Amino acid sequence: MRWLSSFLLLVLLGVAQALSSSGRKLLVVLEEAAEKERFGGFFGDLEARGFHLTFESPKSTSLSLLKHGERAYDHLLLLPAKSKGLGPALTANQLLEFMKKEGNILLTLSGDHATPTAVQSLLLELDIHLPSDRTSLVVDHFNYDGESAKDKHDVLLVPYPKASRPDVKNYFSGEGVIAVPRAVGQTLGNESPLLAPILRAPSTAYSYNPKDEADIVEDPFAVGEQLNLVSTLQAHNSARLTILGSAEMLQDAWFEAMASLNGKAVKTANRDFVAKVSEWAFKETGVLRVGKMVHYLNEGTGKKSNSSAALPQNNPKIYRIKNDVSFQVPISEYSHTHWTPFTPPPSDSVQLEFSMLSPFHRLPLSPLSQTANSTLYGVSFKTPDQHGIFNFRINYRRPFLTNVEVKEQVTVRHFAHDEWPRSWQISGAWVWIAGIWVTVAGWVGFVAIWLYSSPAVGAAKKTQ
Template identity: 30%
Template structure:
């Protein structure tokens, strides 16, 4: 009996060690439900998270033990909010604390529905979005499952967060989300069709809040600290009923919906199990050298390179791109150039590099790579270094562009020498001039004497 107990303990300890999630942010997930009994409605979704190594904790929004942050530290790494109808969370867990959780690097998967309460509405407002009125569902009379127009069947993503293709349509039943303004960090992932609108069971007697492809069904948001948020207007798309439900569109029938694949994909992205970039190293130096200099001199030839790696499903692999740019900035960019990817020699990373000439301007410059692309975590790598002017002994003695000035200076010098020589060595006939002056004086004296005699 003791041997069996010890063997069981070893098995449990081993499974605890090796059951590690692929998330780079951690494996602690808090699931908040309207009622704890609703847990059984999402059993397939929750089991898929546990199979990926996540440690799930469940709580109802009204549980007095509900805590998200304690002693300025997050108690969880990820947050799944499936409690849209609750108007009040216990222990001051609300929009302000959830935003603080995101600021600390936490990831959030948020679901609303046609009966969204004030807490979820306030949180959506923080993300720049609003939901339609209560009891209003997204309806599409052309793209829906079988004969139920309020259950949409969508087989196309607006902007995929990965190259994954949908093998079966996604079933969606819920409210419409409208985003106010243009948030550069927010992108719609799944939108309604052109004939969709949001309304309740009554007759349409006014313009709906939003129609067509302006209805956002699933939206992605990535904060400046790389925390990720998924927002959707349907809790039903996560339920076992929608995951197991067959789909019929026109004459085409699917045994199961594509909901499980879809929510698995978006949850992997949200919990940072995929599309995560990391800077392995970055360096710059003069061409022909290997060490970073203390400073550069204007017009030096410089080599810059950065090594990046991409994380997907537990594997670090080389990152391929053609749009990574390097900027040399002093207040404004003096140089902005695209880095070239080098042949891959490392199975886990790739190198991007460029050779360029330092700007002909001295000062303190920032060498910056700021790469922000949808679906990928953002990278920011920068280094500050001074650029000096040329030393007195580094200037060229003669410049071809200065030939006109050289000619003007030397011509002036030559003219001055010639004039000086003429002035120094030119001699006048002074004797002839003296005789001429004397004779003219005598003629004047004779003329004066004759005038007196007369």
């Protein structure tokens, strides 16, 4: 009975979690409860999307990201705090541990407050660099908001980001301008393939410390598009860390604020952009799911199978070299509330590897059919002329999509002794077949003549 009830509970949980693909428990770390109202619109949007928000102060003793060795929340939203440290529950180690358990973090920085050491060291560990003086912010003398930052030029107005590469899906596109007030710019290390920028600063922006009294900024932390206003890290386990350079972007004041860009009045589209960023950060978009892989022996119409079973057996453990094999796999993508058929960008394709240590085949999978919530991809190929233990493997890692790595092992055997073509089926062998039979015929003739001539020779011998 217990297993039944737990099963029912699981099913119910599955239904309840139909919103984000990885759960709805969201912890918001906020220093002062009074600040909650300034983010009211954003929290309202999150709750409308189905998240259960829990508010905690970083100083609270009951705050703990992990409980009994498992994560206590599915997602974490860290809002900037005035205090230098974040307390014992939110050390860099704890945050990493939370990500190891596949928790997603949306981290916000602010030029108004110094970045906590825990955050700084966490980001440093992930090869994301913040200005070392902790109070620097991004300014731009060309793309600033003329209304609120006429003198300081520290409220940037930037267009929606374009896809960083033509073969990468853009989950953050839209119309309008985004206000980025008093942002802390980040630079990303070149080594890590896990990092991807969402929003880059305009080419005329640079990092500047307002406490610096000098007239000219010498040796700024970073300039132009080196500076990222919103950047992401997606770990190997697909846990997501999103760094929002400006916490103020989330505030109601900027959601649909009137601003002026180079004298033109514009309305900021922060509400839409922030929704898109948080949807991605909390795994409501860009999540891939791979269904059951199916592979089978593709006996052509011309070939007759030796086995009595006419139907091809699915997922056999063993193939022969030079077998024709078909492979199929359904792939779905999570989009806001449900699973949809996944289609890669036009210049990209999901590939199947047939590999033993290194891939012998790497084939693009082509869509065969679509169901309501998945696309069936498939490919047919001939197993290589090499026996051994092989893997059907899909390794699909793209920016902004969860990592797909699945494989299934099969054995590839060599030809059995009765599976080779007979000698007469190979026309090249006819000469040597003729050679054998001419020899045999000659021998038979020789034996016949020998036996026939035997008495005569014997007689001749005797007479001699």
